[in-house]
Amino acid sequence: MMPDRQDFGEIDRQAAQWADRMNRPLQDAEMAAAFDRWILQDSRHVEAYARMQGLWQSGAMQDALTAAEAGAGAAAGSWPGAAGGTRTGTDESGLPEDGEAPNWAAQAWKQFAAFTAVALCLVVVVSLGARLLVSEASYRTARGETRDVQLVDGSKVRLSGDTRMDVRFTPWSREVVLREGEAFFDVAHEKVRNFAVDTGSSSVTVLGTAFDIDLVDEQTRVVRVYRGLVSVDAGAGRQWRLPAGSGIEVGGGKVRSLGDVPGDHPGWIDGWFDAEDTSVRQLVQRLNRGSSRPIELSDPALGDLPVTGRFQTSDPEMVLDALAAIHDLQWHREGGRYLLSR
Template sequence: MRNADDMTADEALRDEAVAWLVRVQSDLATAEDWAALTAWLEASEANLLAFEEAERLSAELTSRAGEIASGLKATTTPVIPLRPRVRRTLPAWAGLAAAAAVALVIGPVAWRSYQGTPTVYVTRPGETRDVALADGSHIRMDAASTLTVQLGWRERRVQMAEAQATFDVAKDKNRPFLISVGDQQVRVVGTEFNIRHFDGATRVTVRRGIVEVRQPALGTAPVARLVAGQSLSHVRGATRSVQTTVDPDRAFAWTEGRMVCEDETLGDMVAYLNRRYPVPIRVAPALAGQRFSGVLELGDQDLVAKRLAGYFRLTVHRTDGQIELR
């Protein structure tokens, strides 16, 4: 059984949550108020749950405003009380919640606006896509890629699933651009770079500006700070990443219809082509380990398959549903 102290603590937390809701929905709310709320929410799960409950209560009272108003209308029928009315004292948080419901009818909506409404962008195999974001940033998505974008008031966030994309980020020092990819996070203000993330392996290559890479499991300090002409390769779960000096144009070559390979295995090349094209290409495991360095021009899939077969001295066999290299 919960004691009185527990109940008092719960009520105090509810009061605080509703006070936060009132504060950030006020016409006088500032960016500093929202930042303070974010810090309070992140301080404990209990704070977050209390705030969500305050939002739910506000939303419910708003949705039932007509019903509540009609119930509060003065009755026209005379009423003779049979016993003296007992005055009940409501908890302080109930009054605050009612005030929040009346004055803050868009509480949940405004909070989502602060964080940014998630927008999912998807490309199918054989499809690329250019995305122009409202902040002036541009994303070029490779085939078979999925990104979720949120443009918030204080941060711009991207969740990168299996994908390859180039980013040309509009500079905004007050709203960093954060990309979650695998178990790492890429942080930029304004720059141009490419990220390739497939099968648990990530490679970040910078063409312009500075990119900071963090790995939350290893602490808050960056694991790398990349400048133009540098690349960072990482496998999910590993405690170390490999930083190298590269020609960044190689990482961007896919945007111009070229696949630049540097000691790539045939298996890895085929895996990429199967994202790029709709008809799957198959190769026997015994052949998949062969390696290639050079440039493969991308275009018509049949021509690509013939070029690839020529590099490895293989033959092409096409059936109804696939292309096989032997």
């Protein structure tokens, strides 16, 4: 049985609504999930959305009309009988007998036909199945290792040590799951697809910007923005928009604003960590990502001690000396580890 014409009309209407929604500056996770459900529900949804998105993104039709108007003016000036020219005669239609009709209309049609061909190709490709256009990859680093990753959209990611990340790109979304560790994202700008990072307890959504996410522990997330605007969603209606130069720490039911985020990339890339009333536990975790010899605390309570300052994480023994001086502690090597104690 052939699908009802009204079915196609309704699908096109829904596709147009989704094209409008997905081209807005920021999307939340709920809307993105709803879109994924809708697009995968029916292969006709994929085709209709591709058509609407092609029309949304392309200015080919307007370009063709503009070229037609420009061509009309140029052709009028070049006809015999136009200003500065002579006309030998006309036929009944009013066209010149000795000259050819202006070709601006044909040129405009060719331009629009080319656009239509591209749009049709897009529909054909997408109609092969959304799953064929899905790009998935997983990345991880070992302790003491960093890694640069270039994603298929041109975005760049620097992974810190002991970090795990999964990536899933579709024609309508860019999704990253940061499962462990820390990563600095330099996101390629796109008008259509948001770039979303899920950290488990919160999510970050952007279109094109540079930011850093640190998974401090199972609950605590630290986000710092170095370019553009970032939307952070911690669930339960807790949302923030962070401009460049700012940051936020969310975890354990608490929120702490980080008002001064200098530079264009995080300090850890250069081997430094800027602590601002940070716990020793967090600093030790940072050191452990880059050190082949782990640091352990003899007493878990030591992890609650606060520290402020700039620490060279590429030299853990120097940092341990600083911690010992600040809080009257001591450290020593024990087997394959460093042990920090009172």
